[in-house]
Amino acid sequence: MQQDLIARARTWLAEDPDPETREELAGLIDAGDLVALEDRFSGTLQFGTAGLRGEIGAGPMRMNRSVVIRAAAGLAAYLKAQGRTGGLVVIGYDARYKSADFARDTAAVMTGAGLRAAVLPRPLPTPVLAYAIRHLGAVAGVEVTASHNPPRDNGYKVYLGDGSQIVPPADAEIAAGIAAVGPLDGVPRPESGWEILGDEVLAAYLARTDAVLSPGSPRTARTVYTAMHGVGTSVLTAAFARAGFPEPVLVAEQADPDPAFPTVAFPNPEEPGAMDLAFATARRAAPDLVIANDPDADRCAVAVPDPSAAAGWRMLRGDEVGALLAAHLVSRGVKGVLAESIVSSSLLARIAAKAGLGYEETLTGFKWIARVEGLRYGYEEALGYCVDPEGVRDKDGITAALLVAELASVLKQKGRTLLDLLDDLAVEHGLHATDQLSVRVEDLSVIADAMRRLRENPPAALAGLAVTSAEDLSRGTELLPPTDGLRYHLTGARVIVRPSGTEPKLKCYLEVVVPVASAAALPEARTQAAALLTAIKHDLSAAAGI
Numbered sequence: 095m096q097q098d099l100i101a102r103a104r105t106w107l108a109e110d111p112d113p114e115t116r117e118e119l120a121g122l123i124d125a126g127d128l129v130a131l132e133d134r135f136s137g138t139l140q141f142g143t144a145g146l147r148g149e150i151g152a153g154p155m156r157m158n159r160s161v162v163i164r165a166a167a168g169l170a171a172y173l174k175a176q177g178r179t180g181g182l183v184v185i186g187y188d189a190r191y192k193s194a195d196f197a198r199d200t201a202a203v204m205t206g207a208g209l210r211a212a213v214l215p216r217p218l219p220t221p222v223l224a225y226a227i228r229h230l231g232a233v234a235g236v237e238v239t240a241s242h243n244p245p246r247d248n249g250y251k252v253y254l255g256d257g258s259q260i261v262p263p264a265d266a267e268i269a270a271g272i273a274a275v276g277p278l279d280g281v282p283r284p285e286s287g288w289e290i291l292g293d294e295v296l297a298a299y300l301a302r303t304d305a306v307l308s309p310g311s312p313r314t315a316r317t318v319y320t321a322m323h324g325v326g327t328s329v330l331t332a333a334f335a336r337a338g339f340p341e342p343v344l345v346a347e348q349a350d351p352d353p354a355f356p357t358v359a360f361p362n363p364e365e366p367g368a369m370d371l372a373f374a375t376a377r378r379a380a381p382d383l384v385i386a387n388d389p390d391a392d393r394c395a396v397a398v399p400d401p402s403a404a405a406g407w408r409m410l411r412g413d414e415v416g417a418l419l420a421a422h423l424v425s426r427g428v429k430g431v432l433a434e435s436i437v438s439s440s441l442l443a444r445i446a447a448k449a450g451l452g453y454e455e456t457l458t459g460f461k462w463i464a465r466v467e468g469l470r471y472g473y474e475e476a477l478g479y480c481v482d483p484e485g486v487r488d489k490d491g492i493t494a495a496l497l498v499a500e501l502a503s504v505l506k507q508k509g510r511t512l513l514d515l516l517d518d519l520a521v522e523h524g525l526h527a528t529d530q531l532s533v534r535v536e537d538l539s540v541i542a543d544a545m546r547r548l549r550e551n552p553p554a555a556l557a558g559l560a561v562t563s564a565e566d567l568s569r570g571t572e573l574l575p576p577t578d579g580l581r582y583h584l585t586g587a588r589v590i591v592r593p594s595g596t597e598p599k600l601k602c603y604l605e606v607v608v609p610v611a612s613a614a615a616l617p618e619a620r621t622q623a624a625a626l627l628t629a630i631k632h633d634l635s636a637a638a639g640i
Contacts, residue, residue: 109278112159119152141269147249157248166200168272170207181233186214186223188239188390189351196238206282212289217325219391221490225299228257242362242388245355257487259461302485303333306493313338315502316381320345320372323352324389343379363395373405387491393477394491413439413528416473422501424449430470437603438475441526527623531602541600544638553637557629559584
């Protein structure tokens with residue numbers, strides 16, 4: 095066993111094209127560090143509907159050039175099997191460690207396989223890549239990014255020619271193509287032959303961002319903006335300038351790309367402490383809004399002034415922003431279908447019904463939301479919003495920020511705020527309060543054990559509310575394909591439990607709905623909802639053993 099492990103490591107080392115990971119692996123072999131080697135060679139990083147994502151390092155269980163070359167070769171084989179030989183593959187990348195290397199390797203593999211490859215000119219937001227696929231008539235796209243994961247991670251996201259991320263069975267077919275790749279020296283990787291795009295694609299994307307706004311709408315909202323050390327600053331500020339909004343005040347410490355993400359523990363606006371510098375900047379600048387993108391700028395976080403909050407500012411939940419944008423679009427008279435994932439608030443269904451619009455619920459992820467027929471607007475509670483599906487069939491933190499700023503400007507003209515509109519929605523549709531119980535683990539078996547416990551002993555009640563129905567989503571439903579998750583409907587509440595698709599987390603999504611007779615009843619309703627959510631968290635933790 096020991097000799098087999100060392101032999102596999104030496105075989106990998108012999109074909110590793112990256113001096114840095116070669117040095118890392120050679121050091122582990124020389125030191126006889128069997129624990130570290132087993133960690134890197136205990137399997138292979140799995141290619142799924144989120145593509146690849148993992149820690150950078152040597153070996154098949156890490157993100158590295160060898161793994162990326164194999165992924166690109168598998169994707170190329172899939173595209174050729176689909177009759178796409180000679181088709182264009184567009185490649186984008188963020189500013190994380192190794193992203194530019196992984197993008198270049200992908201371009202080389204595509205070129206060597208008889209496809210055409212074009213690489214975006216520099217690190218740019220993921221939605222620019224999603225836009226470029228359809229704009230250029232590509233057969234596929236690749237974005238090298240780990241989104242809001244920790245600094246040590248990177249990832250590989252694949253889109254097909256419709257501009258949407260892959261869904262089954264394409265993921266399994268690409269994974270089979272990857273598994274069939276032999277030694278790396280058998281994968282042609284020319285030194286040139288692909289195109290480095292100019293700024294024309296970015297210019298076309300920016301011109302398209304205007305489409306999300308109403309002609310002649312007020313553009314007065316003042317913002318503080320943070321790119322969270324990612325790639326959003328130049329594109330968002332250009333979009334705001336084009337639209338005629340006041341120039342955002344930048345959180346200087348986080349404005350430029352930095353793969354070390356030095357000021358945050360996790361570069362995700364939802365994580366505790368991530369917005370501290372933005373709030374400090376806002377206390378000095380006194381804007382109407384704080385807007386944050388995650389590092390690849392496909393997500394958008396929004397915060398509003400709140401004297402009762404410790405920082406003087408309060409982050410809106412993704413479900414709150416999702417409802418606000420829906421209400422804004424409805425007020426503008428949009429037509430089409432409103433869609434969201436199953437873990438997002440049921441308030442969107444009520445807004446759609448009241449407006450006489452179509453509504454659809456999908457599995458988690460924009461790969462599903464983007465495929466809804468007739469989609470006009472889609473969102474997911476994890477700060478993802480698709481506000482221009484004809485331009486970008488994915489979440490887009492740039493256009494979402496523009497639409498939030500427009501809504502804030504419209505309300506400001508009337509002497510009102512986003513919080514006032516949220517109150518209106520609560521009175522009209524009931525207070526929809528959401529929360530999340532999220533457990534990050536080192537050992538993935540903890541997640542499997544929690545799911546097994548809940549399947550074997552489903553709770554009969556949570557927070558004193560009877561569970562009226564329990565669904566094991568792994569079996570699928572009439573409207574949803576199978577996914578690893580559990581859904582509980584309670585009297586006046588809903589709970590969904592699922593493993594994260596991109597991080598080592600168990601996620602539990604909670605929603606309670608409290609009827610509200612009038613605006614005067616809102617404080618009591620919020621107190622009641624908060625107590626219920628706390629109690630549900632407690633009882634669910636006990637039931638899952640987490």
